[in-house]
Amino acid sequence: MTLLSRLRDWLSDNALDAVLIASRQNKLPHLGIATSSGYVLITREQAHILVDFRYFADIVDRVKGYQLHLLDATHTMPVVVNCLLAAENIATLGFEGEHVSWQTGNQWREALNASLVSVSLDPLRQIKNTAEIALIREACRIADVSADHIRRFIAPGMREREVAAELEWYMKQQGAEKPSFNTIVASGARGALPHGKASEKVIVAGEFVTLDFGCQYQGYCSDMTRTFLVAGRDTPPEETPLYDIYQIVLRAQRAAINAIRPGVLCREVDAAARRLIADAGYGDRFGHNTGHAVGIDVHENPRFAPSDATPLQPGMVLTVEPGIYLPGEGGVRIEDMVLVTDSGHEVLYRQPTELQLTGEC
Ligand SMILES: [Mn+2]
Structure with missing residues (x-):
């Protein structure tokens, strides 16, 4: 129509x-x-x-x-x-x-x-048509290749602000009109700030760095988060302090994505992630919704929120972005964008969600 x-x-x-x-x-x-x-x-x-x-x-x-x-x-x-x-x-x-x-x-x-x-x-605007989905796919493609670029780019000694500038420049080179919101780069203890805008802080080897970013393409937005481990320390990744937290967030993110299909209520998808984090003992350290719809606005309804009873329908596009935040220590968030399809769902990014090291590896 x-x-x-x-x-x-x-x-x-x-x-x-x-x-x-x-x-x-x-x-x-x-x-x-x-x-x-x-x-x-x-x-x-x-x-x-x-x-x-x-x-x-x-x-x-x-x-x-x-x-x-x-x-x-x-x-x-x-x-x-x-x-x-x-x-x-x-x-x-x-x-x-x-x-x-x-x-x-x-x-x-x-x-x-x-x-x-x-x-x-x-x-x-909740159900996107074919033309809108094509534009969202392109906004996601740009974010996706930019995530890979920035992971290779990050090195100890850089400031968060420099990383944000490189990421925004790269997205524009790939065809983005502009970032869909202020790029978040939160490293080390700043990772405990869910919306830690890129600062003057210097990134240190062995820290986690959370990047939350996206771009606008012909008026439509993407939104993506990855948390990387900054290379340059000899300690194996499994021995970094927040390694276990990362695995819990990853399992929660996958549980929520796997719950997505037409007819499921938004709050049920939220619960899939929230239950897993609560069972691991971090319920009070996950203080935001599991996700939100994306389109012309980067934050649209419905939401993967405990109170949202909207049934999912094919053509909806939402984020899945659980996180755990430990004040003074750091945090982890992983975010994908997901399209609701007739038979289930499709993740719109290809970048892996398993823990990755920064740099050329
Ligand atoms: Mn988001």
């Missing part, structure tokens, strides 16, 4: 005459570009795009099936939209309350000649 026909079905299900889309996330599939400016108005009969001079020329040659309207100082959004509301006899207009500020919402209520209803379009 096409984007527009899905939205029109959604309009009838929600007893709305039209919906005004303003968020970057939900405009992207219509505009083909990510921008916080401009609007998309979908009515029962028509589809309209309203943009200013900066975007008009880019969009006019590309989008098909929409009426284009140029916004300027006199043709403001409320002026243009009120004309369209009158022309198409629109009484009830949905808008994205969760993406609009209280101030803007109040201004629209004053200015727009329709009864406004706050709605959420985000659930419509």
Whole structure:
């Protein structure tokens, strides 16, 4: 089903005459570009795009099936939209309350000649279509080859920030538009910080280093975490202090991935990882969800969370990223992205999840 026909079905299900889309996330599939400016108005009969001079020329040659309207100082959004509301006899207009500020919402209520209803379009993005899955696969391919590059690149004496810069540069060389979030490089004791942004800390041989990163490709995100053992110490990997923790996290991550198939509830996948970590005695050291959906936003719903009862459906794409964090000592997290398929699941990365050493080996 096409984007527009899905939205029109959604309009009838929600007893709305039209919906005004303003968020970057939900405009992207219509505009083909990510921008916080401009609007998309979908009515029962028509589809309209309203943009200013900066975007008009880019969009006019590309989008098909929409009426284009140029916004300027006199043709403001409320002026243009009120004309369209009158022309198409629109009484009830949905808008994205969760993406609009209280101030803007109040201004629209004053200015727009329709009864406004706050709605959420985000659930419509939960099941990815074939074209979206192809873009996510490419974002994942870039992260995947970049993980291998950065593992070989890391050497004792480098700063976390240098490693993050190399990783982001490499992803761009591979075709990424930008990182999908601030790259996390957390080495040694900093590994206990689940979101330890790359710092000035120098990486030392024999430490674990956790890298959590991803990129955006044509508007779609990837998200990946690997924890490596920094080479350069003679001690065998099995004798490093966090080796056993690594094996527990790896077993938890695999248990959660193996639980993924259509019909399973998100909280059951979370439980598969959480139970294993709790049974090993580290339940209180795993203080976040097991995963989240990924798409245009790097964090989308549903979540692999203890309270999320969403049943999995083919076409959903989620992360699986359990971790254990020991304050003062360090931490381990391993994250893959997984596509829910008709018969089960497919992991979108090829990089191994077993403990790997940094460097050329
Ligand atoms: Mn993630």
